[in-house]
Amino acid sequence: MKVLHVDASAKRERSNSRALSRYFIERLRSEGVELDIDYLDVTVDIPAHVTEAFAIATYTPEQERTPAMKETLAASDALCRRLLDADALIFAMPMYNWSMPSAFKAYIDNITRTGLTYVNTEDGRIEGQLQRQKTVFITSRGADLRAAPFSSMDALTPALKAAFGFIGVANPTFVDAQPLQFSDQQARIEALERAHRELDAVAAQWANEPSQVEADEASLTA
Structure with a gap:
């Protein structure tokens, strides 16, 4: 499985989202998935902002x-090619002021x-080209944005769904570790444990689902 792995946290090695993305990759490997990782850190290789x-x-x-x-x-062009060539997409990022880091917005x-x-x-439709990638x-x-008073302030999830849905990602999976900053130690531990369990489930699902390429090859030989 060719995986495009994108990190977007400015905290680098102190980042929870980076640690969770590494954990997920190791869980995929432990499930027996052979990975070809294409790694991009948008806080190092920062995509250019839109110009005239x-x-x-x-x-x-x-x-x-x-x-x-x-x-x-x-x-x-090169960023688009890396995206289109991948079989699966892993995007890891913190929420900054209710939405995504600016470097990831530039990436989008x-x-x-x-x-x-x-x-x-x-016939006048817009057709996204990323329909085969697991994401x-x-x-x-x-x-914790799962309930009031902060639930209405999550601008990150709908923005990501809209942006990637436009280019073909219809059903992305979200694993959100929360709360991590404005909480006590026990709540932080529980948030990370919950995220680990969810990532375990996603890794198992990906390991047991054929890629679109494999499914297409199977249909041709059937």
Whole structure:
């Protein structure tokens, strides 16, 4: 299984979301899944923010792009290719002020690309190209947003669902460790234990489900 693993926490080695994503990968291996990991840390290799030149180049038909436009889009093209080549996607991040880290938002802006990660069909629909990838979002939250008074303040989950749903990820899995910052020690321990149990279940599920490529090959030989 080729896995694109993306970390987005500024805390680096003190990060709970990074630790949880590493835990998940080890659980996949322990389930017998052979992994080919493509790793990206968007706090180190920070995607460029959208510029006027990027916006113009993106919506210029490919055959009409100048060499300068192609150069402007080269890094984004590479990010899209890494995404499309993967069989599974692991995105790990903390919640910052109710939503995603800015570096991950820049990543989304770079991978939401017409003609690459989504296409406009002849009948007027938008069709996302990431329909075959298994996807999990592993997030850490300072407060407990599962119930009032903070439940209405979760802008992260709907934003991720909307952004990735647009490019074809219809049913992503979310594992949210919460509360971790604004709580007592026992609540933090319970939050991490709960996240570990949920990741254990996702790893077992992924290990027992054939990839889309494997399913397609099986249908051809049936």
